[in-house]
Structure formats: C-alpha cells, structure tokens
Amino acid sequence: MPPALWSLEGAAVTPRFPPGDIGGAAYFEERGGGLAAYDIVSGRRRWRGPAVREVWGGSRPIALDTDGTVLFLAAANGAVLKRIKADADRLLAVDRDTVYVLDRAGEIRALRSADGTQRWHGKLPVPGPVAAAGGHGLVTVVSATGAVAALSAADGARMWRYDISGADRPAPDTEACRPAMSSEAVVLGGGAALTALAPRGGGRLWQLAADERAGFGEPTATGDKLYVRDGAQLRAVDAVTGKAAWTVAAGAELAPRPGPLVVGAGVHAALANPELGILAVHTGRAAAQYVFAPALASAAPWQGAAVAGRVVWQRGSSVSALPAM
Template identity: 30%
Template sequence: MEPLGTGDPLRLGPYRLLGVLGAGGMGKVYFGQDGSGATAAVKVLRPELAYDQNLAQRFVREAHMAQAVRSTGVARVLGAQTEGGRPWIATEFLTGPTLDQAVVAHGPVDEPTLRVLGKALSRTLMDIHAAGLIHRDLKPSNIVLTSAGPRVIDFGIARPEHGLTLTTTGQVPATPGYGAPEQVLGQRVGALADVFSLGAVLVFAVTGSQAFGGTHVAAVQYEVVHGTARLDRVPPQLAPLISSCLSKDPTHRPTPAQLATVFAPPRGAERIWRHGALATDIKRRERTIHQLTTVVRGTGSSVHGISRRRLITTLAVGATVLAAGGGTAAWWLRQREGPDLFALPPAAQSPDAPLSAASTKPSLTPLWGPIRAVGKNSDTPLPVRDVLIVGAPDGGLAAHDVVHGKRRWTAPEVNEAGGMLSLSDALIAAADEKGRLVTYVASSGEPRWTAPAAAKRVLAADDWSVYVITKDGRLRSVSRSDGKIRWTARIDTDLLTKLPPYGVAAQGRLLIATDVGKVVAVDTANGRMAWQLENQASFDRAALVPAVSGDTVLINGRTLTARSLSDGTERWAKSEVVEGKMQPSGPPLVRGGTVHTSQGPHAMSYSIEDGSEEWKSPKGYFIHSPVAVQGGAAFAINTRISGDRAAVWAMGLSRNEQVLTYFLAGNTGPWAITGSGNRVFIRDGASLLALPVFA
C-alpha cells in the first residue's frame, strides 16, 4: 500500500482514506475506514474519465450488479454514489491472496482442496445466477481466498442474463483462456458461460497452468474455440467433470447446482481455510490489517512505538497481499520484529525447455553435462522449478540451474545423507549436521526458518508439517507455520536401517516404507498407527518408495500394489513373471490417472483406477530403474545392453518401441532418473546431466 499523494481525496462518503491499494486504467482503489472502524476498498473513477457518460454509467452499474447478489461467496458492496462529480464504490475489504497468487506462492492445490474450491465457487455461481446475472469474467485473479473461504470479486463486466454484450470492436470480451467460446465469438452469453470459466479456473488451480495455451492472445482464443483443454495433470476422478465444464457447446455443460453436488469434498476438507500453509498466510495478513487499523484508530501518533506514517509508508520485505473488491494490489509491511521467516516466498517460474523436433539420430545429446556434481550419499536429484537439488560431492546440498547446469548455491552445513524435501515448490527442507530442521529458498538458497528437531532424516511433508526421523529412531512432526514440534511418536518398526526409509504424506496419512518390506501408515494428527503392510520387500530388498494419487497409495517391491490410503485395503496388485520368477517393481511414478514403473525386463504403465495395463516397453533390463515421463516418451535405465553397458532408453508412449539411447559413462551406478520442465535429469554415479525431450 502506498501513502496518499497530491490530488488524492482524504474522504469519500463515510470513509477516511488511509492509502492507495492500486491503480488501473479506469481508476484508483483506496483503503478506507469508517467511523466505526470498519474497513473497505473504495474504488474511484479517474477524474478525466468521470465526464464520459458511458463509462460513468458502467461504473455505477457495476455497483448495482454486485448489490443484487445475496451471497456469502461474493464481496459485498457497502455503498456507492457520485461525489464531486466522481463516482465511487465501497466494497467489503477482503484479506487474503487471490487464487493466482496462492498458486504461485504455495503451488497447485491437491484434489481435496480442489473439491472444496469447486463446490464453493459452484454455490456462488448459483447465487449470482439466481440474481439474474452472469459474472462473465471469472478467473483466478477475481477469486480471493479468505479465512471464510473463496470469495468472488469484480462485477465490472457482469450483465443481466438476457442483456446484450458489452464488447465493441477491438475489445477482448473476457480474460483470454477463461472466457467461454461464445464470448470469444461475440455471441449471446448465458449463465453456462460462467461454468466454462469455472472449469478453466479449476484446471489452473490444480495444475498451475491454463487449460488453453498459446504464445499470444489470438492463439489462446483460437484454442478456446477450436482446441482441446490440457487436462493431463487434473486428478483422474475429476477430469471428466471438469472436461464437461469446458465443452464448446454450452448445452453440454453441467449447471452450477449439479457441480455443487458432484464435487463432494471429503469430510473435514473445509479445514483448508483454517489449517496449513495457506491458512497461516491468510492469518498473517489479517494480523497485519488489524495492526494497521488499530494504529489508525488510535491517537494518530504511535502505537507500541510504531508511528502511523511509518506503518503505512514502510515498503519493505514481506508478503502481505491485500485483495480489494474491485481488483488487487500488493503491498509490503515490515513489522518491528522483522519479516516472517515462516511465510512462503513466491515460487520461481519454471523455465520449461521447448520440446525438440523428432530426431533421426539414434542417440541423445545432453542439454548439459555430464558434470561431477553428486555426492555418494545423495538422494535422487530433486527438481524444484528452476533448480535441481542434489547432495554435493564435498558434502551438504547444492542447487544447479536446470537450464545450463551451473551451480547456483550450496548449503554445506546440511547432512547430505539426511534427505531433502520440496515445500510447496518454494522452500527446500533438510536436516543439518546438528540435527536441526533447516529450510532454504529453493531458487536462491537464502536461509529461512530453522527448528531444533534432533533430526537424522527428513521423511515427508504436507501443508501442515514436515515429518522427520529423529536420531533415536522416532517419528516427529514439525509445524510449518512456527517450527514447533507438534508430536513425537515411536512406531513398531526400525527407522534406522542401513537403507533409509522413504515416506509420503497426504490426506491425513503419513506412509513410511522400510527396507525390510514393511510399510506403516500413521495418522498425521497424532502419529498413531493407522494400518501396516508386511512382506512387501523384493527378493533383494531394494528401496520401497510409496507414491500417492488421490485416495490411493502405490507401493513397489515384490509387486506394484494399489491400496486405500485411509485403511490399507488392497485395490489391485501387478507383477511381471519371467521364467517362473516374479520380477520386482521399481519406484512408482504418478502422472494423471496413470502409474509408471519398471518390472524386470519392461517399463510398464497401469491405470490407477483398476490396474489395467496401458503401456509396455520393448524388452530390456530395467530392474529397479525409476521411470521418468516427459513429452511423449518414457525414460528408464537399461543396465545391460552390450558388454553390460548401461544406457538411458527413451521410449515412445504411443507405440511400443525404443526411440533414442544415451550411453552412460559409468557402469556401476548408482543411477537415478527424474524429469521436469521438458528435461530429464540423470545421475550416473557422481555425474549429473540433463537430456532433451522430444515431441
């Protein structure tokens, strides 16, 4: 927020104006407070535009439109009038990030949160349509996430359901990628246009990318009218529903009432607004606003030693984004104790590599590397947006730029053998040599919060906690909001084995898999045992690495088994048998509704829903190899080609054939493979390299 400037009014109606939240082409938005202490976002038309009768009428009409909606899901209009020849609208002040800001800061939402969001927005659309209106511009930046749930703002181009279009030649009728095809074509728009926009919003929320892409506005709008929505990363249970929202023909779209019923979030999922990283973010902003308004309502000079002017004008490090009812503005406020180290920094943008054209060469040429970059105790390289995290040869962690492989930062105090985790694609969590839980900004390596945890290894994380194995072999939950220990529990299995356990946390369950073939699920609220699985180890006791898709956990080992996350009930199990011998399954990789794995001589793909086979690679020797999927290919490590030489095979998913090969320099490993941003990253012993991805 910026202080008032020359020419800014000091008061509009009952509102004393305290600062400028933002400005746009049509006007400014001020932060105001009335005599009772209630706050508002006051939007005012620019003086030079106030004399344009059409614009002034449209501005006032926006207030009338929003006032007609009786819903807790929209920002309420508190007042509107023309004062001194300038029309203004006062709307409820909403504290919280917009949906697009939340996705950038915390990463895409999970399936339960998507269901909560979908149900809430569907109900809000029901209320808007019941008032005889169409919003016409539902998009992530017009949805504010508050402690009470999502709220829809900005009725700037809303119209009565049977009203004419507002657009004129050369104007964009709605935000590209979110407006329905009939809006793009300038046709009459009905209530189901908002359903199309809702579908596009939900795709963005769960994937972090728009449903329709393009290099410029015209290309995006062409895709909206003629193209196919990109739903490959949408949870498979919801993909058909969201796809129907994005139907080109409005009559094929479901109604908001139908959507509100079908989304059906799991019991307790509404707690997303009260617990977790997003809730912590919202509460911090609420505290900031309370501090500001308390200062303003005081003597006007100071409160607890902080002057009103200093409080308003301090534009420094922080992350308080305040959403007003007609737009949004970012402002920064340094509190006396300094920035909040537990607030998530914005996640870096992912510099996706362009997909290469199909190659006629039989072998792959690396994008960069191989470089000596990996320590002997390093976990699988961890891609996080614009960096690749590894255990460094000289100890600690190192981050390498995904584009060219150059080392960007190091954390030498980290215990290289203690694992590493990504927290919302923004922070890296690890254990240092003293057993402290330490975090760093993923892109820059800036140290953030530290918590004493007696940690030997970081195991998993969810929105609420980081879960660690302590030096004496217990489980410990450390809060992401303040670094405090939530609980410590001892479970009935050895967590200090030679081969470190792997874990995953989701939907109230923490899964821990050990090298003795035991998988334990505990309740993330208290660490109590929920269920366990015995005898899952393969004959050579290779690492078990669980992965989660919705309410299903996939576990490798002697078979690839899909089980209920809540109670461990088996849904299906698959294995390959060669010459009477069951082949072990490698680590599972979840992509959409498919799980990819290796099983002896083949890399395989199965439907997560029913275990049906979807793809099978040419015969090779992929035992225990991880699988990476990027572009139209699956990548796996064939450890026996000629003379026992190992190589990376790129295999087309649309056909059963090997496409390209990259021969590895070392033949002893350890090997690891992972993919992100149209790149495949390979660990070959101490070497690290990146391979291109072909369309």
C-alpha cells in the same frame, strides 16, 4: 536421441543425496560437499548452499545438516531460513505442508513446512528399515519386512495396517520401497506383486503379479497412471483398475529405484547396469523410445529427477539435463 541440454563434471563422486528440483533449478551435491543449484536451461550455477547430507526440494526446500538439524532453505538462493534441532537421522517424507523426520530415537516427527514447528511425534509404527510417502491426508510407512502402516497427517494416529503376504514380499536383502500415491490409491511395489490399497481403511483394491522373477521396482504415480519396472520390462498400469496399459522390453534389467521419471510425454528409467544408460519411452507411443548412454568412467548407479519439465541424471561426478519427449 535428442542431445542433452547440458552436461557438466564437478558433482560429488559418491553423492549423499540424489539430484532434484529446487524452485525450478536442478540441485545436486558438488564435489566439495556443498549443495548447489543450477539453471535447468543454461546449466549455469545459480547459487551454492551449505554442506548437507539429505535434501527434499520443491518451493519450500528442506535439508538435513550433518548434526541432525533440519534446515529450512530459501529456494531462490539456498539461504538457511530456519534451523530446527531434531536429532534427525533422515528425512522420511513430505506432503503439501509437512515434513516428516525420523529421529535417532526411532520416532517420527511431523514439522510444519511454513515455520518448522512440531505438529506431532510418535514411534515408528513398523520395524525398520523403512520408506514413506505423504498423501491422502496420510503418511504411509513401508517396512522392508512387508509391514505397512498409515498414520494420520493431522495428529499421527494410526489409521490402518497392512501386511504384504510372504510370497509377494520384497527380497529380505532389499531396501524398503517408497509407496506411490495415485489419485485413488496407495500403491506398493518392490516385490512379486504391485498392490493398490484404499487410502481410507487400507483395504486391497487390486493386485497385479509381476511377469519377471526380479519383480517390481519403486512405482511412480501420475494421476490415474502408474509406471514401474518389472525386471527387464517398463510397464504402464491403470491406477484405478490395475490393468496393464503397455509394456516395453528394455533388453536388460531395469534398476528397481529410483522409480521411473515422468516428464512431458516421456517416461525415463535407469538400467540396472549403469553402463547401459537410461531408457526413455513415449507415454502415448510406446514404440517411440531411445537410450541415453554416455561413456563415463564411473561405476556409480544413475540417480535422477524431474526438474521444470526436463530430466536431470547424475552418475558419479557427471550431471546431464535432457529435454522432455
């Protein structure tokens, strides 16, 4: 197992949002409640930002204030560039130039990333709770009930709807599972089957049954490959054909979310029992793998993110950065 680049204490014990990437720096919620960004190589703090309850990173970071205001932040220093009063309940998804917000009235608001102006708004197309992802000119919204609807990113018009069949639906007590956007498909996980839908029309392209009773977790797409947990297995699947590329037995059940993190030649997935740590597998040599399991007092689950070619994992107040494989 390669040594961590750095590890530190001082993150929020029960964070309101997972770590992520802002402009190539690792961000997370500090113990005092503020957003902070740390250099991914040295582990030194770059800046401190406002106290927020949700963040989407990248080169144009977006955050949600405690009163439902959407904050547009500067990636370089965390300064608030613009505040948009949206009565937002949560940040739903982002794509290349739009952030999608779910407001407290149950409507989706599409805001331009460049200036925060509203592109469109409309009612939630499926019953909540929901998860969503942007891509292929759509924002695809998935309900925990198994209903899926794709809206036009341009104007919010409903383009298609798909209903996951009863046997393949997620368990009724689970959260909605965020869809993955491969180069060719919208991919649904979170139940007894992994299903790929055509972005145009929503027709089913292929479906893969889970091997294990616990079923699939949240899938991750990278080009024409998908990576997903299937109970106690980590699986790589061809996103075009739905055929399995390789399967690795984890030795214990993997967490259904977050979806596997793909960094360099490695796929990293958290185990459901956080004390067992993180499984890392080489994408080209599935036999090359290791487990990262530091001894920590926290009972919190692992939350992670890919940051500038490295992997950042948080469990309670502890944050560690790992190199790529």
